[in-house]
Amino acid sequence: MNLRRALREPTGRPRVDRTLRAVAVPLAVGLPAAVVVLWLSTTVFPYLSVNHDEGVYLQQAAMLLDGRLFLRTPFPDAFRPWFFVVDGDRMYSKYTPVPAAVFALGKLAGSYRYALAGVAAANAALVVALTRDAFDTRTGLLAGVALLGTPLFLVTSATFLPYAPTTMLNLAFAAAYVRAVRLDDHRWAALAGCFVGLAFFARPYTAVLFVVPFAAHALLELARARPADRSLRNPSSLFGSPTFRRIAGRYAVVSALGLAWVGVTLAYNWHVTGSPLRFPYAAFAPHDGLGFGRRELLGYERNYTPLLALRANARVLWSFAARWTVAAPLGTLLAAAGLGAFVSRSRAARSGPGTTGRPGLSDLELRAVFAGLLLSFVAGNVYFWGNLNVLAELDNPGDGFIALFGPFYHFDLLLPLSAFAASGAVALASRARRLVRARLDRSQARAVLLALLLVAAPVVAVAEQRAVSRPVAANADLSEKHAAAYxxxxxxxxxxxxxxxxxxxxxxxxxxxxxxxxxxxxxxxxxxxxxxxxxxxxxxxxxxxxxxxxxxxxxxxxxxxxxxxxxxxxxxxxxREGERVRVTTTVGIPDDTRGVNVRLEAGDRVATYSLTRTGDDRATLTWVVTPDGARVVDAVGANLTETGRARVPVDGAERVSLAVTVVQPGGSTFTYRQEASMLAANGTVRTLWPPEERLCRLTVHCGREGTYLPGETTLDGTFVNATVETDP
Structure with missing residues (x-):
């Protein structure tokens, strides 16, 4: 039952009962949504996801709870978080603080993850309420069920990303807008303005795309309320009747509150970046964001042409339709059926008597607004190169971020898709019931309909299981890797x-x-x-x-x-600190070794030596670092020969490295590498101990793949250990 019908129903039912029923229906879907999303967040993303924006928002949320917009330090190069702008001794996030503030509310309640559950519950409840406003209670509940089965909703809502919180604000605006128009209530209009302004503060372009169909309806309602007879000789007629002024006043409230929050956004920009029109993301990367032409972020650069934009967005939308709707692609097909039914009914309404000429917001007009959201987001996202970046490969919509999180820049389309999928399901069920009952008696019709349900249920269940399990399993595998790393x-x-x-x-x-x-x-x-x-x-x-x-x-x-x-x-x-740092390094030397070369490096300066083994399966080198420099001074188990410079100077703070390269039969090599931070100043040497140790093949400059962990043997006969002594 939509809002207008509720207002017309008899008053014999206590008002409190009607209110409880109006609240209970959305909550019937909102509470399960909260539970499922909280469970996914804690089990699939215990260490967050591979989208590192999550850490940015949580860092920003912690800052807000601490009363800060900036991190301040004289060492920004040591502490700069991902996607933070450095401005002197202060750092700030490239993102606006609204999504972070939502997550901070969860922390105040006990855990950041509670915010995810709350946002999911709110989004689900609002989708139910808005679909009920446009259709009826049954369709609203089905829309909520469809939303709960949508992988995009479940996975993205379980992460600390801004899309679900921004959609919550947009949907809250939509619900307030509907009530402001249908109840002609300025209080709801004020709420609508606040919500759309907050959504703009959170993600400006997303809010603009969402508000476009509502703005079109507002202009239509104002146009319908204008009197037919307007004359320049009677200026008051230009502003219409009292009805027109009342409607205009309502939209003025929405606009004023929305623009007030736009002003807050610009003030925040001014405070953070020094210019009201310079958003933090532009301060971080001036060529990121909207528009065609050269787009660039952290060295990744593309010429984002309209043709490339159309190709990328076509891939994203195909992935959405084929993978990320409820029981995909069945959810997409149901939404198409619901949209087709809406178009057919719209044509019939235009050709027959109706109420579309009156001010207000009819059910059919609200459905038109939902359809307008499909148009505004599909068209508007073409202008944003982020939809190219969610695809690791343009020709593969099953790779990149989109494979793990879905087309999250289109998250707001969950409202129209869920609503039209629900209406499509209702329409198909009604049509099937009419066809069966027209040909069979009641008992036969009931049996046929039950058989159809029994056949359809497993098909839907299998499609839903495939749609949801794929991204959940992929993210769970990554979380196992994170758990091991931490x-x-x-x-x-x-x-x-x-x-x-x-x-x-x-x-x-x-x-x-x-x-x-x-x-x-x-x-x-x-x-x-x-x-x-x-x-x-x-x-x-x-x-x-x-x-x-x-x-x-x-x-x-x-x-x-x-x-x-x-x-x-x-x-x-x-x-460790002293006038001299003395390091003793012992390495394993296999029996079939053909030769051993030693390099002692400080910056780009190198001393070189060779070793001839005289003892067992190991060699022990002693190297010394003093304010005068570093050199290898002794070897046990091998003869040490200088083959180049014997000493390397240590100029202040340096990474001093010892590399021992073992030559094996056939010319293959492996290298032990130790690298220690040294600081020679004021007649003393300081070192951070122990050094970083590597063991690698075919190169003396080992990467992290060759990190040596004590107690592990990665090659037969190899090991390394070291001790340090300092002279007082």
């Missing part, structure tokens, strides 16, 4: 710790290690800093000199693929 942190007490973390994707925190986020003060119980050059590391050590030091490292190659697993380790670090 395992060292589960087993250690890191109170008052400073942890250096690697930077496999560049100079960012939380990219990829989203779970390792700093307190907004950068002085929390655990502080995470990027593992950089020696000078940078020592600056951070000195700034946090009262903390226990750790290095997080791993062996392997970090990539988004689930099978790209890593073996992690959390190493305790200590600062």
């Amino acid at each position: 395992q060292p942190f589960e087993r250690r007490d890191l109170s008052n710790a400073l942890v250096f973390v690697p930077t496999p994707y560049g100079v960012w925190l939380n990219h990829p290690f989203q779970a390792l986020r700093n307190d907004p003060s950068l002085h929390g119980d655990v502080v995470y800093a990027q593992n950089r050059d020696a000078a940078g590391d020592f600056r951070i050590v000195d700034a946090y000199d009262d903390r226990k030091l750790y290095r997080y490292t791993y062996r392997g190659r970090w990539s988004p693929a689930a099978d790209a697993t890593v073996t992690p380790a959390l190493q305790r670090l200590r600062v």
